[in-house]
Amino acid sequence: MSAEWQTAAQEVRQRRPLLEVQGLTVRFGGLVAVADLDLRVEEGEIFALVGPNGAGKTTVLNCISGFVRPSSGSIRLAGQDLLALGAERRAALGIGRTFQNGQLFSSMTVLENLLVGRHSRLRAGLFQSLLPIGPARREETAARQRAREVLTWLGLESYADRLVATLPAGLQKLIGVARALAGEPRLLLLDEPAAGVPLREVAALAEQLRRWNAELGLTLLLIEHNMEVVQAVAQRVCVLNYGRKLAEGEPATVLREPAVLEAYLGREEEIGAREEWEVSDHAAG
Amino acid sequence: MLALLQVLLSGLVTGSLYGLLALGIVLIYRTTGVLNFAYGALAATSTCLLYILLTGPRLPFWLAVLLSLLFALLLGAVVERAFARPLLAAPILTKAIATLALALVLQTLVQALWPQLTSPVHFPTPFEGHALRLGGLYLSLSDALALLTTGLLLIVLQLFLLRTRLGIAMRATADSLEAARLMGIPVGLIFLLVWILASLLAAVAGILIAARQTVIDVQFMDPVLLLAFIGAVLGGLDRLEGAVLGGLLVGLAENVLALLLAGHSLGALDLGNPGVREALIFAGFVLLLLLRPRGLFGGAALRRV
Numbered sequence: 286m287s288a289e290w291q292t293a294a295q296e297v298r299q300r301r302p303l304l305e306v307q308g309l310t311v312r313f314g315g316l317v318a319v320a321d322l323d324l325r326v327e328e329g330e331i332f333a334l335v336g337p338n339g340a341g342k343t344t345v346l347n348c349i350s351g352f353v354r355p356s357s358g359s360i361r362l363a364g365q366d367l368l369a370l371g372a373e374r375r376a377a378l379g380i381g382r383t384f385q386n387g388q389l390f391s392s393m394t395v396l397e398n399l400l401v402g403r404h405s406r407l408r409a410g411l412f413q414s415l416l417p418i419g420p421a422r423r424e425e426t427a428a429r430q431r432a433r434e435v436l437t438w439l440g441l442e443s444y445a446d447r448l449v450a451t452l453p454a455g456l457q458k459l460i461g462v463a464r465a466l467a468g469e470p471r472l473l474l475l476d477e478p479a480a481g482v483p484l485r486e487v488a489a490l491a492e493q494l495r496r497w498n499a500e501l502g503l504t505l506l507l508i509e510h511n512m513e514v515v516q517a518v519a520q521r522v523c524v525l526n527y528g529r530k531l532a533e534g535e536p537a538t539v540l541r542e543p544a545v546l547e548a549y550l551g552r553e554e555e556i557g558a559r560e561e562w563e564v565s566d567h568a569a570g
Numbered sequence: 571m572l573a574l575l576q577v578l579l580s581g582l583v584t585g586s587l588y589g590l591l592a593l594g595i596v597l598i599y600r601t602t603g604v605l606n607f608a609y610g611a612l613a614a615t616s617t618c619l620l621y622i623l624l625t626g627p628r629l630p631f632w633l634a635v636l637l638s639l640l641f642a643l644l645l646g647a648v649v650e651r652a653f654a655r656p657l658l659a660a661p662i663l664t665k666a667i668a669t670l671a672l673a674l675v676l677q678t679l680v681q682a683l684w685p686q687l688t689s690p691v692h693f694p695t696p697f698e699g700h701a702l703r704l705g706g707l708y709l710s711l712s713d714a715l716a717l718l719t720t721g722l723l724l725i726v727l728q729l730f731l732l733r734t735r736l737g738i739a740m741r742a743t744a745d746s747l748e749a750a751r752l753m754g755i756p757v758g759l760i761f762l763l764v765w766i767l768a769s770l771l772a773a774v775a776g777i778l779i780a781a782r783q784t785v786i787d788v789q790f791m792d793p794v795l796l797l798a799f800i801g802a803v804l805g806g807l808d809r810l811e812g813a814v815l816g817g818l819l820v821g822l823a824e825n826v827l828a829l830l831l832a833g834h835s836l837g838a839l840d841l842g843n844p845g846v847r848e849a850l851i852f853a854g855f856v857l858l859l860l861l862r863p864r865g866l867f868g869g870a871a872l873r874r875v
Contacts, residue, residue, distance in 0.1 A: 350752055376754035390745035393738070400735070401742040405754030407735075414735035425735060468753065
């Protein structure tokens with residue numbers, strides 16, 4: 286009976302989205318940053334949120350992480366109401382995130398960054414951890430071990446004891462991911478993973494994203510400007526414009542819709558200019 | 571030669587006290603973004619309470635110290651909740667100005683409660699009049715205690731910040747508040763702990779300084795705070811070791827200058843006057859900042875905490 290029951294439960298779980306955003310509206314003063322947005326991200330999927338600058342993508346991400354309180358609407362993770370919880374308590378539910386500008390703990394070592402990333406997975410309190418012996422100490426040893434495993438898995442083990450501030454920008458981006466992965470999230474929010482990545486490394490990045498998704502069973506929700514990456518990795522994409530959903534579906538079809546082209550992709554010359562910018566940016570940095 | 575060693579020794583004592591204060595200043599600045607000009611007043615408030623406990627109910631010295639430190643703990647918590655927390659999102663300059671108001675409030679409260687502290691009073695300690703002789707060097711007992719206490723505190727703090735999960739969480743909060751919250755660090759609790767810790771450090775420094783000076787009033791920490799701030803800024807304002815080193819440097823400079831200037835005069839100006847020494851320190855500080863705006867250690871590849 287238990288096997289049968291488990292299959293049934295699995296089916297229910299599969300049908301229920303991991304992340305469910307309903308009627309999300311965010312107002313900053315008189316400005317409507319996000320208007321009545323519905324999103325469903327299924328477990329195990331790679332979902333991209335795209336749109337011109339100022340379309341409200343980062344605001345949506347900030348609502349999910351808890352930095353912005355929406356004016357109305359609901360956000361659920363595996364059926365649990367997120368808006369009732371502060372940002373500090375959402376990590377424990379399985380939400381990880383990277384930031385566009387890194388937000389790394391730059392005065393600390395790489396390993397320490399991952400230990401903090403794992404904080405939400407530890408059961409012992411911060412005060413308990415001050416004891417020289419006991420369960421908290423054992424748990425911490427295990428956490429260090431796990432953090433090293435994550436570093437090894439990402440090929441970063443040789444940087445474990447380096448100070449983050451001394452590492453190049455590209456590496457820091459990867460450390461941001463490692464820190465998020467150390468918390469063993471179910472849903473990883475990625476804020477422009479390809480920004481600042483040189484063009485010749487974009488394909489490798491896309492490959493990495495697919496690997497995290499496939500090998501860890503990790504659900505990815507990414508904001509991305511680089512359409513090459515979106516086309517290469519996203520199973521579904523949602524296009525935002527002025528805080529509203531313009532289109533949603535498979536990238537191959539959605540990104541060809543006339544409304545989308547007009548709002549966002551139509552400005553070919555601008556996109557070309559942006560890419561050149563990124564290249565020269567990298568050359569300069 | 572012996573005179574120089576003697577001066578360096580007292581420079582070390584003064585410097586370690588400045589370093590302790592600078593450390594508290596930097597700790598608060600890095601985690602909560604408050605340039606705390608009320609830090610001297612915090613130290614003075616706890617020290618004044620100790621004076622009252624010693625002279626009023628005549629409590630045994632160490633019991634009175636313990637009670638004063640408990641009070642400092644409470645004071646830090648109250649100031650964090652009632653003062654720093656509501657201002658968390660305010661611009662840095664607003665917060666800095668607000669601490670000037672806080673300092674005024676604390677000093678006025680102390681004066682209102684204990685009017686005798688408005689003018690200088692004798693601060694009684696069991697160490698007064700005792701001294702150690704090390705070879706030809708002379709070290710008063712209060713100085714020896716100051717060196718021992720600050721040294722121990724600095725080591726314990728360093729171990730705490732580098733080795734324990736709570737210490738790592740504090741540093742993470744200082745580096746990126748947003749990311750720390752996202753990783754599940756209870757940043758509100760961290761703020762509270764940082765202010766409590768800083769208030770304790772301030773009380774310890776205040777008590778040690780009062781024991782050295784043997785005379786205090788409600789504003790006795792004001793000139794000390796200025797020099798501690800110079801130490802903190804010299805250290806780059808964002809590094810804990812920088813703060814300690816900066817404080818040490820200021821203390822050494824102060825004492826060496828005193829030795830060099832004593833007995834000399836420039837026209838009618840007596841160069842041995844402490845005012846001349848301080849003016850020189852401030853001038854040197856401004857000059858250093860012009861040359862190295864990020865402090866002496868800012869930009870070097872030191873391990874930041």
